[in-house]
Amino acid sequence: MRFVLKTRYGQDIDLFRHNGQRFWYALLLVALLAAPWVLGDFYVGEVSLVFIYAIAGIGLMLLVGYTGLVSLGHAAFLAIGAYAHAWLLNHGWPFPASLAAAAAFTATVGALVGIPALRMTGIYLAVATLAFAEIVEQVITRWESVTGGYRGMAVPPAELFSVSLLDVDVFYYVCLAVLVACLIAALNLLRSPSGRAMVAVRDSEVAAQSMGINLARTKTLAFAVSAGFTGIAGGLLAHKIGYLAPDAFTIVLSIQLLLMVVVGGLGSMHGVIYGAIFIGLLPQGIALVRDAAPPAVAQIPGLEPGIFGAILILFLIYEPLGIHGRWVKVRQFFTEFPLYRKATHRRQRSYLRTERVR
Amino acid sequence: MEVLQLLISGLSLGCVYGLIALGLVLIYKATETVNFAQGEVMMLGAFLAYTFVNVLGWPFALGFVATLAVMGVVGALLERVLMRPMLGEPPFAALMLTIGLGFVLRAIAGAAWGNEPHTLRTPFAGDVLRFGELVVGTENIAIVLGTAILCGGLYLFFRFARVGIALQAASQNQLAAFYVGIPVQRVFALVWALSAMVAATAGVLVAPVSLIDPLMGFIAIKAFAAAIVGGFGSLPGAIVGGLIVGVVEQFASRYLPPGFGDTSAYIILLVMLVARPEGIFATLQRKKV
Amino acid sequence: MSFFAAEALSLSFGGVHAVRDVSFAVEEGEVFSIIGPNGAGKTTLFNLISRFYDPDAGAIKFGGEDITRLAAHRIAAKGIARTFQNTELFAHETVLANLLIGCHAHRRTHLLEELLFLPRARRQDLAFRERVEAVIDLLHLQGYREQTISALPYGARKMVEVARALCVAPTLLLLDEPSSGLNPEETEDLSFWIEDINEDLGVTIIMVEHDMNLVSQASHRVLAMADGEVLAVGEPAAIQSHPDVLRAYLGD
Incomplete structure (x- = not known):
């Protein structure tokens, strides 16, 4: 973990935190x-x-x-x-x-x-x-x-x-x-x-x-x-x-774009890059799977969007913060070892944030 | 005469939109999630009915009941496995999840039944009734009658069953309903089951008109227009909204330049959202500070 | 003419009178408390002043200007800031970011300058930061600066909300139940901070509060409400023993 001694407010405004970055x-x-x-x-x-x-x-x-x-x-x-x-x-x-x-x-x-x-x-x-x-x-x-x-x-x-x-x-x-x-x-x-x-x-x-x-x-x-x-x-x-x-x-492309930002990690520009790499490489990955799989599986129509959908579901349930969120947790685990606590990133659930009032 | 003809086909189409919208609104009212996979659930129901009736050769009535039963279980399972982990998460997450679900269901249907369109064998399709010059397909009559019967059943269910009241409570305040002893999670599973059964009914009714294939669920996008016209919180509103969207669509494709028929539902949707976002049956109000 | 005045404000929701014919005036430099049982219409009054609700009748005057029909987002630039009963912070952001958002009303840059981050945008942000740091020093929030709101204890969140409101550089500060959810020590601190904000920064304060100790310690005058109507206005001690007020709290 790196501690930066800040001597000017401008340092917080700069895009890069320190020379290492x-x-x-x-x-x-x-x-x-x-x-x-x-x-x-x-x-x-x-x-x-x-x-x-x-x-x-x-x-x-x-x-x-x-x-x-x-x-x-x-x-x-x-x-x-x-x-x-x-x-x-x-x-x-x-x-x-x-x-x-x-x-x-x-x-x-x-x-x-x-x-x-x-x-x-x-x-x-x-x-x-x-x-x-x-x-x-x-x-x-x-x-x-x-x-x-x-x-x-x-x-x-x-x-x-x-x-x-x-x-x-x-x-x-x-x-x-x-x-x-x-x-x-x-x-x-x-x-x-x-x-x-x-x-x-x-x-x-x-x-x-x-x-x-x-x-x-x-x-x-x-x-x-x-x-x-x-x-x-x-x-x-x-x-x-x-x-x-x-x-x-088509709408499939719209969803692919959404998949990119969700999988990458909402609320972070790093996430955009991870997400773009992910959906850029995914078709290649799927093509590999198709080649390896038996023809009966490989020829399923709509297989590719189906896999997109499945990945989206898995990320939403298991890692809603996306690849970037996962990376932050992993990094924190190593820098704070052995003090890392799982609860640090426990999500806060809100049951009452309804948008409607009767 | 042409106007009447268009009106009838518009109404029967509108019933289908209305039924899909009804399923959407049921889930939205109870869980505040919008199920973007509602059309795919309908598609699954239609394929199941096809399997029971055409492939296994069961009588139509038996096949239909079996479809309802299986779809009820499927709906409850979807809620239990996919939606329950999203309880308490931001609504956006649940919405995205149902989109993903739609894609997965379409792939599953493609794998199981292939991509070519199928025709469901029904006792109510293929004939016409003549009233003077007016020619009405029996499948259109079946759609309207089926919708009416289903709506009556749902009305009685919500009016007289204890579950209906529990559902009302859960939809108003999840945590408070939980505290007063309403099994909120079971209510949600029930709502999903109910909604899947409504969708399956829509699928079976529409099957003779539009063939069954994995892409048939896309008409659910038009059902959104129906739900929004109806106010997204009102069950009768969903049906009325569906009828409006269906009739307008039929007239637009006949009398307006090409392209307007297909987009009329979306135009209605946008106009409605700008002019009267609370729908014609207003049930939504501003968030309280 | 008064610094701030509510004139015959009324608002009803579907036949229920939340606020009925409420008039009061606040002088510059005052700490003015509004008390009353739950449902008396106190928060509704605040939401009327912040322009989240439109009154059915009546007027709101501030600094000699009629602000009854002003858009909600124009209130901050007039010099009115507020906090919320159950805190409405930007939960996924750090304390620093929250306070910087508090400076938004003083934005002078336009979009192009911001996209390119021209020197003017940087200078503006430095100025914002100086203001934020002054508020952080005043309320002793240094230790929380880089923390995310969702990681803060509730008491600290309440104070961050006060700090964010101060970043608006208000001349009138509305505090909606600032002590709710605080422990006795934090409430004690709060009363000193209210005094500091009032005397050192010269900010006029209107607060809705239930804690009568805090009210009598901190405020110059008190307004008691019940069922949307004004019961009495006066010195804290006089209000506490006012027969109508006692009846509203204790019943007949």
Whole structure:
């Protein structure tokens, strides 16, 4: 265990607690920068996909993990970002401007979804986001002049500083750079009044209000920022999959995104990264199982979502704090050995937090 | 005449939404959890009935009763094994869990019965009744009648059975109900069993209209619209909400441009949430400070 | 004109009069206690002042301004802060984070500055931190600074709530049963802190309280309520022996 002697308040504001942390994160960044030289093209592509998931995860985590608002429709924001980006590229916009505009557009849609959400809590909101996603799917299918409808829409090849993004390594670096920028922006938000307001709204709406926090503004902002990040991820995803069709953005994808933040660990940005790695690798893992399993099992339709569902259930029952929570406990066990007590992390149950009063 | 025709098919469709919504509301009222796997529970019920009636060749009535019995047990088991550990956890966790459950049930159904659609053999499908120019499928009549009978039964159950009162108490205050000696956990298991039986009935009634396959549970998303229109806390509201959603959907697919039929339920849902989130039968109020 | 005044406030829930025609005035620098049996309407009165409820009739005046129809989140910026009867802290956060949220009403940065954490955002956070540390020193919360709320004993949570309210930098502080759940020593400490907050910081205090020792020790004037109506207002000693008050507590 490391004790940090704090001599300035600024140390609590900084993103890194001490030089040791700075060193390890720098080392991680160097390793990630060097990765394309070591890994084959296939794996570079897979890691890029993990980065994209992580960017979307940042958005969803801000909403679910920090503001306490559930969205079952985040695939819709991913779709809006992807289609907007592809459409703008098709109309001759350069890559950075198009990605930024797609993010801004998605954020605006997010704010619009957030406005009715102000009057709802919990399940109502979850159901509303689900309905929103279904409507977006229909709009994409029917608005053929823009989206190509069922036929889909090709994503034009893009360039950044006259280097083609079709190159796997270039795309990898772009995704990495965007992810780092998004992470820093999210962490900045969380150490500022707006981010703290989100946490306050999550934990107690009445107290938040009496501290001067505008519930409406905070929830709308959370939706907008969350959608914005997810829109950026959508834009990058468009390049990754190359061809957009409505069936790429279904409720299954929304649930996969939720699975990411729950499995990673709600209420922590580390959790986003763990979760993204997890759902990035899971299909590979399932493919391995499929190869090994007898054909009767391997050919079950819907096996993959089924396994997603089972993992989700197991995590919710046995480790609701996700991978990050488990890691914190393990670390604490070793640093405090032999004094560690299981009860330190005993969950507090609340039986009376009903949202309704008759 | 066309209007009447649409109205009838809308009402019978609405009964199905209403029945699924009824199951949702039952669970929500008692446990404050929303079961996102309600459609999958319905799907499971339909597949079970198919197994008893078509595969094993039992008479329909026997197969139906057996389905109800098995589904009751399944519902109680789901509560005991999955939902009880979530008691006292934030509602969000339980909600996510039921979503996961839906995916698992769909995979199980795919493994057990395959992905191709099946037709349930029923005594009430395939015929039509003619009233002048009006042509009504017997399966539509069966849906409406079945729903009416089920609702009557439930009404009597809640009106006269002690369990019904216990359920009311548990839904208002879990801890207080526990303190005054109501076996809250057993009440919850019972509610899940009841809700699964209602869902199974919906599955059997809808089977002749929409075929049985692992994806049939997705219509439960539209049942959410029904439940919300009805106020999410009211059992009659769920049925009325279902009827409204069903009728609007039929008219929207006929008279509005393509796409509106499929989305009408969601549009109703969003409009309702913005305009009158407490539903047409208001039972919810603000949280107390 | 008074510093704070409630004028003929009334509110009923479905035919039950929670508060009926309640008027009182509080002068600047006063500690003003509201007592009464359970269900007298004390907390409802607080929720009216914090603007969680809209009164059916009447007006709330603060610093010469009518705040009867102000949105709940605008109250803090006016200089009114409150605590809650059963504590409403941000349970998954540290004490420090809770107190920083208390500074929210003084936010001057906009979203872009915060996303990029420009120097202005850092300066603002440092200023918030200075304010928080001053409150931590005043209420001796140093030992709890980095602890999560859910790990704190109940007495400490009550004090953290008072501290969070002070971070708003209020001129009027509403304390809803500050001593409930505290042991006698903690209650004793509380009465000194109320005195400090009132005299050193110059904060006017309105508190709802059941502990009559604390009320008579700490407050200048007392208002007694029963069944949503005002029974009497006056010095603590006079209220304690007031016949109407005794009848409300002891029955006829």
